[in-house]
Amino acid sequence: MSFNQENLNYRIKEFPRSLNLLGWGLLALGVLLIVVSFFVDRTRSSFNILVSFMFLMSIGLGSLFLVALEYVAGAVWSTPIRRVSEFFSTILFVIPLLAIPLYFSMHEIFHWSHTEIVRQEPALSSKSPYLNVPFFVIRTLVCFAVWLLFYLLIVRNSEKQDKLKDQALTTRNIRFSAIFMPVFAITITLAAVDWMMSLEPHWFSTIFGVYYFAGTILAALASATIAVVFFIKRGYFTNLREDHLYSLGALLFAFVNFWAYIAFSQYLLIWYANLPEETTWFLLRWQGSWKIVSIALIVIHFVIPYFGLLSQPSKMNPGRLLFMSVWILFAHLFDLYWLIMPTFSRRGVVLGWMEFAFPIAAVGIVIILFTLKAKNTNIVPIGDPKLQRGLDFRL
Amino acid sequence: MDNKLLFAVTALFNSPEEILHAVREVRLAGYTKYDVNTPYPLHGMDGAMKLKPSTLSYVALVLGLTGTFSALFFMWWVSAVNYPLVIGGKPYFSLPAFIPITFEVTVLLASIGTVVAMLFIYFKLPNNSYPLHDTEYMRSVSSDKFGIVILAKDPLFDEDKVVSLFKDLRSGNITSVYYETEEINVRHTVFEPKFLSFMAATFIFTAALTYFSLNYILYWQPFNWMWFQNRVDAQSKSTYFSDGFGMRMPVEGSVARGFIPYPYRGDQASASKYLVNPLVASKEVLIKGQDKFNTFCSPCHGYFGKGDSRLRGQFPAPPSLQSEKVRNYKDGDIYHIITVGQNIMPSYEKQITREERWAIIHYIRALQRSQNAKESDVK
Numbered sequence: 001m002s003f004n005q006e007n008l009n010y011r012i013k014e015f016p017r018s019l020n021l022l023g024w025g026l027l028a029l030g031v032l033l034i035v036v037s038f039f040v041d042r043t044r045s046s047f048n049i050l051v052s053f054m055f056l057m058s059i060g061l062g063s064l065f066l067v068a069l070e071y072v073a074g075a076v077w078s079t080p081i082r083r084v085s086e087f088f089s090t091i092l093f094v095i096p097l098l099a100i101p102l103y104f105s106m107h108e109i110f111h112w113s114h115t116e117i118v119r120q121e122p123a124l125s126s127k128s129p130y131l132n133v134p135f136f137v138i139r140t141l142v143c144f145a146v147w148l149l150f151y152l153l154i155v156r157n158s159e160k161q162d163k164l165k166d167q168a169l170t171t172r173n174i175r176f177s178a179i180f181m182p183v184f185a186i187t188i189t190l191a192a193v194d195w196m197m198s199l200e201p202h203w204f205s206t207i208f209g210v211y212y213f214a215g216t217i218l219a220a221l222a223s224a225t226i227a228v229v230f231f232i233k234r235g236y237f238t239n240l241r242e243d244h245l246y247s248l249g250a251l252l253f254a255f256v257n258f259w260a261y262i263a264f265s266q267y268l269l270i271w272y273a274n275l276p277e278e279t280t281w282f283l284l285r286w287q288g289s290w291k292i293v294s295i296a297l298i299v300i301h302f303v304i305p306y307f308g309l310l311s312q313p314s315k316m317n318p319g320r321l322l323f324m325s326v327w328i329l330f331a332h333l334f335d336l337y338w339l340i341m342p343t344f345s346r347r348g349v350v351l352g353w354m355e356f357a358f359p360i361a362a363v364g365i366v367i368i369l370f371t372l373k374a375k376n377t378n379i380v381p382i383g384d385p386k387l388q389r390g391l392d393f394r395l
Numbered sequence: 396m397d398n399k400l401l402f403a404v405t406a407l408f409n410s411p412e413e414i415l416h417a418v419r420e421v422r423l424a425g426y427t428k429y430d431v432n433t434p435y436p437l438h439g440m441d442g443a444m445k446l447k448p449s450t451l452s453y454v455a456l457v458l459g460l461t462g463t464f465s466a467l468f469f470m471w472w473v474s475a476v477n478y479p480l481v482i483g484g485k486p487y488f489s490l491p492a493f494i495p496i497t498f499e500v501t502v503l504l505a506s507i508g509t510v511v512a513m514l515f516i517y518f519k520l521p522n523n524s525y526p527l528h529d530t531e532y533m534r535s536v537s538s539d540k541f542g543i544v545i546l547a548k549d550p551l552f553d554e555d556k557v558v559s560l561f562k563d564l565r566s567g568n569i570t571s572v573y574y575e576t577e578e579i580n581v582r583h584t585v586f587e588p589k590f591l592s593f594m595a596a597t598f599i600f601t602a603a604l605t606y607f608s609l610n611y612i613l614y615w616q617p618f619n620w621m622w623f624q625n626r627v628d629a630q631s632k633s634t635y636f637s638d639g640f641g642m643r644m645p646v647e648g649s650v651a652r653g654f655i656p657y658p659y660r661g662d663q664a665s666a667s668k669y670l671v672n673p674l675v676a677s678k679e680v681l682i683k684g685q686d687k688f689n690t691f692c693s694p695c696h697g698y699f700g701k702g703d704s705r706l707r708g709q710f711p712a713p714p715s716l717q718s719e720k721v722r723n724y725k726d727g728d729i730y731h732i733i734t735v736g737q738n739i740m741p742s743y744e745k746q747i748t749r750e751e752r753w754a755i756i757h758y759i760r761a762l763q764r765s766q767n768a769k770e771s772d773v774k
Contacts, residue, residue: 271491394439
């Protein structure tokens with residue numbers, strides 16, 4: 001348990017080449033299919049870009065939030081695995097690139113972007129001071145800028161600490177993280193409302209931002225768990241034990257419940273009040289084959305993870321945890337599909353090769369960014385004053 | 396000292412690291428009957444003591460499930476079986492509305508049940524004395540020291556060996572704890588009269604306190620719950636109006652909402668002439684008419700309108716509705732008689748609504764036709 005000299009002389013570990021190849025392969029396959037899909041059905045392709053865009057945003061932004069949360073809460077147990085979340089938050093650099101095709105197909109996705117239609121509808125024209133293309137672009141750019149700014153502030157300091165071993169950097173990061181918390185709350189709400197809720201511009205739900213946040217944290221935690229289990233199996237994290245895994249599993253379990261709580265709160269209020277302008281959103285998802293997707297969402301996103309992670313041993317078993325993390329990541333993608341695609345296809349479920357092409361590319365992007373980042377950076381924050389306590393953490 | 400019975404040997408340490416180390420050493424030395432007391436929960440203690448997961452979680456699981464199903468069953472029984480009420484146009488059994496309460500009851504039962512189970516099963520509640528109570532050791536570990544205690548009933552226990560082990564671990568404070576004389580061979584059970592009467596007293600006290608809180612204390616001034624208001628109650632005096640009455644008469648000529656005055660009072664001929672049955676003799680109307688006829692008319696006129704009163708002998712028998720005269724009545728005639736009464740028959744205006752009267756008339760016509768059927772009716 002004493003301070004291990006090996007930790008200090010930590011060397012960057014080589015990742016298996018196959019992982020990198022897998023990432024590029026997935027990306028190449030995905031991009032090829034995406035290009036084809038763009039010529040086959042441009043609208044459907046755009047909606048699918050939106051799903052993958054939100055999915056990548058979940059992982060990147062959620063990971064940055066987890067990093068900030070560790071600093072603000074003064075958490076010790078997660079310090080050895082903080083780098084994993086830092087690597088994942090590099091996705092924030094790719095998200096603006098993905099927003100470019102979305103910008104050019106705005107009119108296909110967003111009903112409110114047609115000014116001539118908005119002018120004729122009183123409900124929409126009263127919302128037009130907020131929902132108009134210039135302000136929308138400004139908001140999006142501000143969100144991207146703020147996220148990247150905080151990424152640079154927090155993650156740069158964390159990496160600088162590897163060399164300088166300066167405790168003051170931790171103090172500075174705590175301050176940045178504390179500022180990031182409210183900024184994060186506002187920007188993620190804006191992102192959720194702008195990119196997903198405005199797909200149905202007549203509909204509104206005040207809890208929608210929190211709903212997306214719940215999924216975001218799940219996606220970030222699941223990605224981190226996958227990477228941590230992978231590292232442990234590969235022998236990169238020699239000092240991590242089931243105590244750390246248990247903490248990750250417990251957080252996953254907690255946020256599975258949090259998601260269900262928020263999703264149910266949103267449903268209960270709309271169901272109880274039974275107001276036409278609110279129920280349309282759920283009615284659309286309860287018609288035809290979308291009903292199957294809605295029921296499947298409850299099972300996939302809540303019931304199975306709930307029972308899969310309920311018992312204490314299942315939160316410590318790496319194999320079980322890996323499976324449940326992949327499952328939850330898929331569940332979040334499924335959730336986004338359920339949120340976005342009914343607007344594209346009101347009559348019924350659309351599910352074809354196109355819906356799979358985009359997540360393939362997204363997973364490829366995540367793997368490539370992760371391996372690229374991990375190549376040049378220590379996967380353990382060796383300069384962090386909390387590291388040893390984090391490694392010694394026991395339940 | 397010699398005549399006292401040894402309970403355990405205790406040792407105090409100053410830091411979490413020392414106690415974790417000490418626990419590991421004690422376990423490796425082979426002791427099994429030992430316990431640790433710390434001022435706050437320590438990370439890593441479960442692993443150091445090699446504790447098995449607590450069985451208390453199963454108690455919580457069972458009680459939680461009991462809460463889930465009893466809450467669901469109760470709400471289903473109340474709102475769908477025993478007293479069905481339409482609320483917000485929702486089905487009687489509407490699961491989304493029940494989920495929050497089900498959740499709350501689950502959590503409530505699981506948490507309260509776990510605490511009670513912990514008190515009785517694990518702390519053996521009626522036994523409230525423990526040799527470690529009121530010792531210097533307990534006072535220390537509940538403030539700033541970390542203590543370990545090896546019980547004398549451990550098979551490997553030997554006082555000198557344990558003390559030397561603790562000394563090797565560099566404990567600053569090693570003490571032996573002895574049973575108090577009244578603690579030796581005393582075991583309290585749940586069914587002791589003393590304990591039962593204590594529980595009963597607690598129950599009565601709590602119930603009484605709840606009763607008085609909810610029924611009396613809650614209404615002490617200034618919490619009068621708007622009982623006393625500056626308003627005029629029904630049937631009370633008023634100094635404001637010159638006639639001294641609190642209640643006022645309606646303005647001349649005002650008509651109650653939904654009230655339509657009956658214009659043919661004392662004028663059956665006009666009623667017969669002008670009133671027409673507005674209802675169509677559908678199945679629903681006839682069933683409604685039958686229901687009301689059996690309720691209000693049949694006690695005197697009989698189920699088939701033959702005048703065979705079930706009250707025969709106590710009351711003058713009414714005329715048959717199957718007579719030539721009644722069969723030739725216009726609908727308006729019957730309506731008039733139901734509304735204002737005839738001879739000894741009182742007015743049924745208050746009991747039977749207008750629509751129900753017309754439904755009854757349809758039913759009377761059906762009865763008349765059934766008792767005087769023609770050949771053509773069968774076809």
